[in-house]
Amino acid sequence: MSHSTSSAAAGDIPVFDRIDDFRAWRREQLKQNKTVGFVPTMGALHEGHLSLVKAAKEECDSVVVSIFVNPAQFAPHEDLDQYPRTFDTDYQSLASTGACAAILLPRVSEMYPSGITLDRSQQRGTFVDVLGLSHQMEGIPRPHFFRGVATVVTKLFNIVQPERAYFGQKDAQQCVVVRNMVNDLLLPIRMRSIPTCREADGLAMSSRNRYLTPEMRKVATLLYRALGAARQSVVGSGNKERKQILEPAYGIIEEVVQQVKDQQLGFDVRLDYLSLVDVATLTELEQLEESQPAILSGAVYVGTTRLIDNILLNAEEL
Amino acid sequence: MSHSTSSAAAGDIPVFDRIDDFRAWRREQLKQNKTVGFVPTMGALHEGHLSLVKAAKEECDSVVVSIFVNPAQFAPHEDLDQYPRTFDTDYQSLASTGACAAILLPRVSEMYPSGITLDRSQQRGTFVDVLGLSHQMEGIPRPHFFRGVATVVTKLFNIVQPERAYFGQKDAQQCVVVRNMVNDLLLPIRMRSIPTCREADGLAMSSRNRYLTPEMRKVATLLYRALGAARQSVVGSGNKERKQILEPAYGIIEEVVQQVKDQQLGFDVRLDYLSLVDVATLTELEQLEESQPAILSGAVYVGTTRLIDNILLNAEEL
Missing domain, CATH: 3.40.50.620 (HUPs)
Known part of the structure; x- marks a missing residue:
């Protein structure tokens, strides 16, 4: 060079x-x-x-x-x-x-x-x-x-x-x-x-997005949508228990995993993890306190490409 | 403060x-x-x-x-x-x-x-x-x-x-x-x-020397004398094998350990280790090559005070 x-x-x-x-x-x-x-x-x-x-x-x-x-x-x-x-x-x-x-x-x-x-x-x-x-x-x-x-x-x-x-x-x-x-x-x-830059459909921009085929790209928003549903479960429904907060997120991911399987698209979608942690200690939370700054995050595999994303709760900057 | x-x-x-x-x-x-x-x-x-x-x-x-x-x-x-x-x-x-x-x-x-x-x-x-x-x-x-x-x-x-x-x-x-x-x-x-500053009798200056009683202080030069004997075995006698280089050093330390025991001074002297390593890698040497920069070092306990010292071979600065 x-x-x-x-x-x-x-x-x-x-x-x-x-x-x-x-x-x-x-x-x-x-x-x-x-x-x-x-x-x-x-x-x-x-x-x-x-x-x-x-x-x-x-x-x-x-x-x-x-x-x-x-x-x-x-x-x-x-x-x-x-x-x-x-x-x-x-x-x-x-x-x-x-x-x-x-x-x-x-x-x-x-x-x-x-x-x-x-x-x-x-x-x-x-x-x-x-x-x-x-x-x-x-x-x-x-x-x-x-x-x-x-x-x-x-x-x-x-x-x-x-x-x-x-x-x-x-x-x-x-x-x-x-x-x-x-x-x-x-x-x-x-x-x-x-703050994270996103595509029009919400997918977090990432250098690894270029590994996605057009069909993979279509379903790749699943993590963002899952995290959004978890946030809504806090902000909209007032849930405080980890299980209740993450339940709609798991639901969305399971749904997409099944759709991709049913449509025989030639690749798999797989959840690596979903996480809800305190911003300062990064310890997993069983219960979210009122106004407690927290990170909702996760990782999924779309094909062999691993995508991560997160949403902040009660916090503006990390 | x-x-x-x-x-x-x-x-x-x-x-x-x-x-x-x-x-x-x-x-x-x-x-x-x-x-x-x-x-x-x-x-x-x-x-x-x-x-x-x-x-x-x-x-x-x-x-x-x-x-x-x-x-x-x-x-x-x-x-x-x-x-x-x-x-x-x-x-x-x-x-x-x-x-x-x-x-x-x-x-x-x-x-x-x-x-x-x-x-x-x-x-x-x-x-x-x-x-x-x-x-x-x-x-x-x-x-x-x-x-x-x-x-x-x-x-x-x-x-x-x-x-x-x-x-x-x-x-x-x-x-x-x-x-x-x-x-x-x-x-x-x-x-x-x-370079190490030494007392008139060769003892390396150390903040921990103040722990030594006058009787401990008298024998505390054993490590410096041991390392000097090992160096002499290289520089004077041309030894290259680890065993031959360190032998006179072990000899001096064993002698002092025995003397202190015999005189019943109320404290023990104990060797922690002697070491001969390459300057760059700090790996123990079985054989010292011609002009190979090396560190001869060791630690001894005089009473409960742990003293360390070293001498360089074929090197001016660390």
Whole structure:
């Protein structure tokens, strides 16, 4: 990969694939008293990412976007090799916002100087773990995941040294983990979380949506509809018991699972989990207290593609 | 505890027990284009610490010393409560160097916003672990130790944001762990390690030496003499086999153990371990290659006080 790392022509975004080159650019921002906002991504950008960039630009002088597919957050059986890498269209998308001042595109060898293997038992080097928040919800099927996220975000923060960092609420647990990490590690960074961007039919935007065939795409809204029904069971019907809150959500998912089976569409739909947790502790709730901030979330497989989504209760931001 | 945190009179060192107040001071250094050197300590300062402060002052405009007895690096059965806390004499020692620009004296509640318990199975919040280098040597009897060190050093680095940080080579494994951590986490900090300060008879200076009675103090040099004999077996006699290198060291220690027993001094001397490892990987060596950088180290108990020491082979700095 070769990209311009020197001062770019008007309208061009400098792309840094060497950390030292980026640091020189960062020092220049400091000298010019420019505040830096940071949007870490794995690329395959969609409107959700661009909304983070735009939100960052509203609050900061210069917005840095990193594109790095982080090996440490994939397990050996997961889709690291297949994860979409679409730099050219990502670059065009960022340029179209007019809000991105620099792209950081670091190499795996620079990000993991001690090397990185997906086999967790063989991993060496420095890792960051947020105990108590990493091994429930998304951390049950993916026990390696949040250690990988916390580790790479720490590294990226140390490179970019932003005043503010922007994360999408679609990854709700990630927002909670990173916010706690920033707080615990005393990082001088303001963490911001931005509401999930959705397609017209409610499907949460995700880089993995591109794996869906048109027939899969049609049924992929089931999780959002299920979560909406659970919310309605709280907001509309005033239910407080976990069982009653989640019942309509399970109902919608079972219905779609059966429809897809009956219509013999050539793929399966399968529920991974539904969850109702307290926002601060991420512990599962048997009972939702009046005004208790909570996260309704879940994961479903549509074919082999795993989709996640969430809705907040009694909370505006994660 | 109450200390001056405002601009101090000439000769006085400002003491910051609130992180926000320290950050304001740090911003002022940045504005004045002053480089900051950092010496993290647990207090109970001795000449070894002061040599770090002086080394820092030679290379940096402003030297910050932190004093923080870090709960996360103590196990429940260890000496956290008994660890010496001697702020007033520490302050005088630092003032006497004329090299210390600020003292950071953070509170446990600010350093561990998620709380900190010594029972590792109950710990919550963010921890930093350097895998592959933390569970040998000192990490065998103290499996919690280097996670505690890496975590608190990360936090302190994020507060102090020094250009350079100074560590004593007496804690050899700590130097290797922190150096790898700085490298892996891409911290923009130059890590420096400074040779061990010794008493006239060779005993490595340590805050724990004050626990020794005069009779214990007399025999406490056994570890340094043992390590010296092992080095002589390499440098003088050209031995390369682990067994031959360590044999004279074991000999000296067994001799002292027996002497103390025979003289019925009312305390025991006991070897914890001797170690010969590669500097980079900290793996135990069966054979020392020509010019291979290595660490000869060990730990002994003199009474209930645990003393550590080390000598480098084919290496100048850790």
